[in-house]
Amino acid sequence: MKATLLQPALLKSESYIDGQWVKAGSGKTFAVTNPANGEVIIEVCDAAVDETNRAIAAADNALKGWQALTAKERSQLLRRWYQLILENEEDLATLMTLEQGKPLAEARGEVNYGASFIDWFADEARRIYGDVIPSFANDRKVLTIKQPVGVVAAITPWNFPIAMITRKAAPALAAGCTIVIKPSEETPLCALALAELADQAGIPAGVLNVVTGKDSKAIGGVLTGHTAVRKLSFTGSTPVGKLLLSQCAQTVKRTSMELGGNAPFIVFDDADLDAAVDGLLASKYRNAGQTCVCANRILVQDGVYDAFAEKLAERVKQFKTADGFSENTTIGPLINPAAIDKVQQLVEQAVANGAKILIGGTTASDVGAQFFQPTVLTDVTDDMTIFSSEIFGPVAPLFRFNSEQEAIDMANDTPFGLASYFYSENMARIWRVSEALEYGIVGVNEGLISSEVAPFGGVKESGSGREGSKYGIDEYVEIKYICLGGL
Ligand code: ADP
Numbered sequence: 001m002k003a004t005l006l007q008p009a010l011l012k013s014e015s016y017i018d019g020q021w022v023k024a025g026s027g028k029t030f031a032v033t034n035p036a037n038g039e040v041i042i043e044v045c046d047a048a049v050d051e052t053n054r055a056i057a058a059a060d061n062a063l064k065g066w067q068a069l070t071a072k073e074r075s076q077l078l079r080r081w082y083q084l085i086l087e088n089e090e091d092l093a094t095l096m097t098l099e100q101g102k103p104l105a106e107a108r109g110e111v112n113y114g115a116s117f118i119d120w121f122a123d124e125a126r127r128i129y130g131d132v133i134p135s136f137a138n139d140r141k142v143l144t145i146k147q148p149v150g151v152v153a154a155i156t157p158w159n160f161p162i163a164m165i166t167r168k169a170a171p172a173l174a175a176g177c178t179i180v181i182k183p184s185e186e187t188p189l190c191a192l193a194l195a196e197l198a199d200q201a202g203i204p205a206g207v208l209n210v211v212t213g214k215d216s217k218a219i220g221g222v223l224t225g226h227t228a229v230r231k232l233s234f235t236g237s238t239p240v241g242k243l244l245l246s247q248c249a250q251t252v253k254r255t256s257m258e259l260g261g262n263a264p265f266i267v268f269d270d271a272d273l274d275a276a277v278d279g280l281l282a283s284k285y286r287n288a289g290q291t292c293v294c295a296n297r298i299l300v301q302d303g304v305y306d307a308f309a310e311k312l313a314e315r316v317k318q319f320k321t322a323d324g325f326s327e328n329t330t331i332g333p334l335i336n337p338a339a340i341d342k343v344q345q346l347v348e349q350a351v352a353n354g355a356k357i358l359i360g361g362t363t364a365s366d367v368g369a370q371f372f373q374p375t376v377l378t379d380v381t382d383d384m385t386i387f388s389s390e391i392f393g394p395v396a397p398l399f400r401f402n403s404e405q406e407a408i409d410m411a412n413d414t415p416f417g418l419a420s421y422f423y424s425e426n427m428a429r430i431w432r433v434s435e436a437l438e439y440g441i442v443g444v445n446e447g448l449i450s451s452e453v454a455p456f457g458g459v460k461e462s463g464s465g466r467e468g469s470k471y472g473i474d475e476y477v478e479i480k481y482i483c484l485g486g487l
Helices: 049-068 071-087 089-100 104-127 163-175 188-201 216-225 238-249 273-289 302-316 337-352 404-412 427-436 472-476
Strands: 015-017 020-022 029-033 040-045 131-133 141-148 151-155 178-182 208-210 229-235 254-258 263-267 295-301 356-359 375-380 395-401 419-423 441-444 477-484
Touching: 015 049, 015 188, 040 188, 049 151, 049 178, 049 208, 049 216, 071 089, 071 104, 071 163, 071 188, 089 104, 089 188, 104 163, 104 472, 151 163, 151 216, 163 178, 163 188, 163 229, 163 472, 178 216, 188 208, 216 229, 216 238, 229 238, 229 472, 238 254, 263 273, 263 404, 273 295, 273 302, 273 395, 273 419, 295 302, 295 404, 302 356, 302 375, 302 395, 337 356, 337 375, 337 395, 395 404, 404 427, 427 441, 472 477
Parallel strands: 151 178, 151 229, 178 208, 229 254, 263 295, 263 419, 295 395, 375 395, 419 441
Antiparallel strands: 015 020, 015 208, 029 040, 131 141, 141 477, 356 375
């Protein structure tokens, strides 16, 4: 590892189970590599079935003690964890850029964004209220209390190695649940550093466990099959989400699913074009296009199509594609060779069918094997594969439409329904289109929509459940109805 940490203890290579750092019983490890140059950063514990079972047992054992704390005590521990994350922002950002590739400035942003969920749910921990419901009979009282669902399993992706964990762990712990986290095998180092900070914060052994392993199928099988696990929270691809849902059906677990997206970004004739370009740059190219809310299909109305394309290309020209540690980098590497192949094929297929490359269009092999040039494609049509595929790369395909209804129909012509965006200055249209879009999130004249205060989640095959906001805690509590009779 080249970059040095201020607190070297944050670079971990073992799984964190029951408050202990453990090696795999098999002795196996797997390599974590830097996507910017392919170099091995460190070898990490390749945990599998046994370790996962141990982590679940630890979480189950810790449940009673954790629930016995007052909400205030849990809140204080969460707040301490939050503070430690902020104090170690630079180290966490360094680890993130190393293993995930995003520009250091973006990594710092994610550390703060990730931490914000812990801050938020440290507060929410103290606001989990029940109800007294007007009764159906005079000799009975109708009450509800909210109780933690129990042991939670979290399976998380590589694109936000910190935030996708805190968004699950913070509400789970706030509600009184314990958790077993299986981070992506691409980015285990951030997850382990979070565990180290949770340990330093005094979160008791077994309450938060991190199992790192390459055999996600085996680990996922244990997490979804085990009767002690009462809830799975997953963020990742739709095919894996569907598989995990079917596995969870066997023990009727609660589930929250944050799956794939295919976000439309609609620019109407009456849009402020400069604002729309700003919004698109933020939504499309952040994390080199590797977010599930990245604009994926840019639908531009006839009258402004050419002007918008030109303005966009002018700005994209100024991007710097480089290692995330070099100054002013805007586009870092893609996560792995498969990601590069996929993006290249989508672009090639579109071009072969008539799309035009306005800028970019191929790999940036002069920078490194896993870099792709920020790209703008015009004359893209809805019969091309790129219309129906989540690109997950820095490519903006521009589709053309005539009428508002055509834009809505194109936008909704997908099994996905996570984020959507549109730009218009017309208030009546803003309301009409906001209602018509079949999406969990609508950004109106805004390309950056994520915040701990707002509910994040999708409809259709983008998943179920909401993360963050006052609703986020609902995913981790059960409502118990108490009928108090004999009065
Ligand atoms: P992505 O394309 O973002 O990597 P995946 O759905 O493949 O999305 O991965 C998201 C998370 O799901 C990762 O932690 C990965 O290891 C895990 N995962 C992948 N396949 C399985 C599986 N069959 N069972 C359980 N977890 C899985």
